[in-house]
Amino acid sequence: MSIQSAGESPHDHPQGPGGAGPVDDTATGPVASRSASSGHRTAAVIPAAGRGLRLGPGAPKALRALSGTPMLVHAVRAMTRSRSVSLVVVVAPPDGADEVRRLLDEHTAPSETSDVLVVPGGETRQDSVRLGLAALPDDVDSVLVHDAARPLVPVETVDAVAAAVREGAPAVVPALPVADTVKEVRVRDDGGPEPVTGTPERSRLRAVQTPQGFELKVLAAAHAQVAREGDGATDDAGMVERLGVEVVVVPGHDEAFKVTRPLDLVLAEAVLARRRATDGF
Numbered sequence: 659m660s661i662q663s664a665g666e667s668p669h670d671h672p673q674g675p676g677g678a679g680p681v682d683d684t685a686t687g688p689v690a691s692r693s694a695s696s697g698h699r700t701a702a703v704i705p706a707a708g709r710g711l712r713l714g715p716g717a718p719k720a721l722r723a724l725s726g727t728p729m730l731v732h733a734v735r736a737m738t739r740s741r742s743v744s745l746v747v748v749v750a751p752p753d754g755a756d757e758v759r760r761l762l763d764e765h766t767a768p769s770e771t772s773d774v775l776v777v778p779g780g781e782t783r784q785d786s787v788r789l790g791l792a793a794l795p796d797d798v799d800s801v802l803v804h805d806a807a808r809p810l811v812p813v814e815t816v817d818a819v820a821a822a823v824r825e826g827a828p829a830v831v832p833a834l835p836v837a838d839t840v841k842e843v844r845v846r847d848d849g850g851p852e853p854v855t856g857t858p859e860r861s862r863l864r865a866v867q868t869p870q871g872f873e874l875k876v877l878a879a880a881h882a883q884v885a886r887e888g889d890g891a892t893d894d895a896g897m898v899e900r901l902g903v904e905v906v907v908v909p910g911h912d913e914a915f916k917v918t919r920p921l922d923l924v925l926a927e928a929v930l931a932r933r934r935a936t937d938g939f
């Protein structure tokens with residue numbers, strides 16, 4: 659794995675979202691070599707610039723340790739283990755890009771061959787993803803957007819999303835059926851009981867995870883539209899839906915859960931302990 663700063667992309671011509679231009683046959687290095695077999699280049703953007711307020715006081719969430727290793731490092735490894743991914747852009751807390759580079763250097767194994775680029779993030783997840791997309795070189799065809807807060811996603815899930823995009827789906831999300839019954843309510847800000855306004859049919863609901871995979875051109879257009887209209891969305895696929903582009907679901911995984919609240923840390927440590935016992939890592 660080679661860690662680079664923004665502006666030191668493996669290519670000489672980084673450009674903004676929408677820059678999914680024709681494949682550059684002159685590209686060299688790991689990005690070119692990993693993707694050369696299929697002619698399709700997939701990068702990953704990892705938004706990691708959040709504070710982790712719901713996790714409680716402490717360092718930014720992505721930098722907190724799971725079994726002694728920062729959550730972000732687990733998330734980067736989840737991407738670099740996939741043979742589909744040749745470049746990873748980490749979007750760091752705006753004041754933490756140097757620390758992120760140092761941590762990635764410290765935890766890098768020589769066998770990890772993807773390039774990793776670190777750029778500073780923004781105010782919201784959406785801003786951070788947009789900044790990550792802006793750092794992608796123009797020879798990238800598709801992009802996986804993966805939360806640093808989902809550090810334990812199995813490589814099979816990453817591969818399944820990447821393969822579905824490579825095979826022609828413009829937008830792909832991993833998701834699981836919902837276990838609870840879900841109610842729609844009229845939101846009250848005064849703390850009073852919220853009236854239920856509906857019960858969506860559970861069999862048609864899916865809880866959506868990451869990585870979400872997209873043709874780069876499609877995701878760039880979706881982010882541009884949302885930025886123009888000043889709108890927001892809680893996930894990238896939601897923005898693509900507004901473009902009228904079809905989003906499809908592939909099976910998600912229980913271990914791709916998002917570390918959001920303190921109890922999620924307990925679950926993450928348990929999953930890692932089980933992996934150490936069964937797989938040796």
Ligand SMILES: Nc1ccn([C@@H]2O[C@H](COP(=O)(O)OP(=O)(O)OP(=O)(O)O)[C@@H](O)[C@H]2O)c(=O)n1
Nearest residue numbers: 705706707708709710711712781782786806807
């Ligand atoms: N300004 C932001 C906010 C969030 N994220 C990233 O988006 C992912 C999903 O966000 P979430 O789990 O909500 O993380 P936080 O915003 O850090 O959590 P909280 O809402 O509890 O503060 C995380 O990897 C987080 O680092 C980001 O890159 N930039």
Ligand SMILES: C[C@](O)(CO)[C@H](O)COP(=O)(O)O
Nearest residue numbers: 783805866867868892893916
């Ligand atoms: C993108 C996401 O992980 C899909 O479930 C989720 O929407 C992120 O939400 P958050 O509130 O930013 O954690």
